[in-house]
Amino acid sequence: MAEEVKLFGMWASPFSRRVELALKLKGIPYEYIEEDLSNKSPSLLKYNPIHKKVPLLVHKEKPLAESLVILEYLDETWTNNPILPQDPYERAMARFWAKFIDEKLLPTAAKVSHSTGKEQEQGVEEVHQQLKILENELKGKEFFAGQSIGYLDIVAHVLFWFYSAGEASGVQALTTEKFPIISEWIEKLIKIEAVNECRIPKEKHHDLIRLRRESLKSASK
Ligand SMILES: N[C@@H](CCC(=O)N[C@@H](CS)C(=O)NCC(=O)O)C(=O)O
Structure with missing residues (x-):
């Protein structure tokens, strides 16, 4: 129902x-x-x-x-199409990385998207270090979850938001040159129908980010 x-x-x-x-x-x-x-x-x-x-x-x-x-x-x-690994250790590790993404990477990513000047530069440096850690975790795998998309890929899907915010602000921290493995993963995800259906509309998102950054600039004047 x-x-x-x-x-x-x-x-x-x-x-x-x-x-x-x-x-x-x-x-x-x-x-x-x-x-x-x-x-x-x-x-x-x-x-x-x-x-x-x-x-x-x-x-x-x-x-x-x-x-x-x-x-x-x-x-x-709903136990069909499980997204979390069955093995307890692998489940624990998936949760560990999910925490890393939400508690470490996202606050830094938000700092990059919502700040300007020195603070933003500092944010970019920090986010680069954290993305490197994530890139290493993905090395040698098709997806974070292994051979097919799973829980950690769904969690890390927030990188689409970060990439799009980078396009809108003109400060792109997630480049193919610096992060080829993550970039390849994004390309693979885009080919999955459900992922495409869940993408944030690009132009509308860019307008929203620009609007937020404009009000940020006026507030700091
Ligand atoms: N940790 C929460 C974060 C949720 C969150 O931050 N949602 C934002 C939208 S992206 C929200 O509802 N903000 C409204 C508010 O803060 O008043 C989660 O994982 O669900």
Whole structure:
């Protein structure tokens, strides 16, 4: 039943896109509800009162927040097309790298996208170091999950957002020259239908990033 699963998301949110990608890869029918984050719906505030953020998944009236938590729930509830590895050590390592991406890499990536001048330069240096670590992890593999797309690829899919933000700001930290393995991985992902369906619309995203950077500049004047 399509109405059994509801996803409250926002088109430019890489975290929402992550959950959408998992739903599509696992073939779970769902209803998508677009949130206006400047005017959050009563449902979002009711179901996610702590963080008040998207993505929010509601399954049979039970709410779940936080994209990584949602991914695990989906995999445990719908056991077809598993995304997490079966082996406990490999599962633990997938979670380790997911934490690295969300707790280390993303804050630095956000710093690069949302700052200017010295702070941005520093962010680029830091993000280069972290992307190198991720690039090493991917060395010799088709995907982060191994032979086919899995949990860690879905988590690392936020790099699409980072790449697009780099295009819009004119400061591209994720180049093919510096990160050939990650770039090749992006090319492979794009060929997967579900990934393509979950891509953030480029022009619309660029406009949003430019708008945010404009207000950033005016605020710092
Ligand atoms: N750690 C959260 C991050 C979610 C998040 O930051 N969502 C943003 C959109 S990208 C949001 O809803 N922001 C609204 C707000 O902060 O008020 C996750 O993994 O789901």
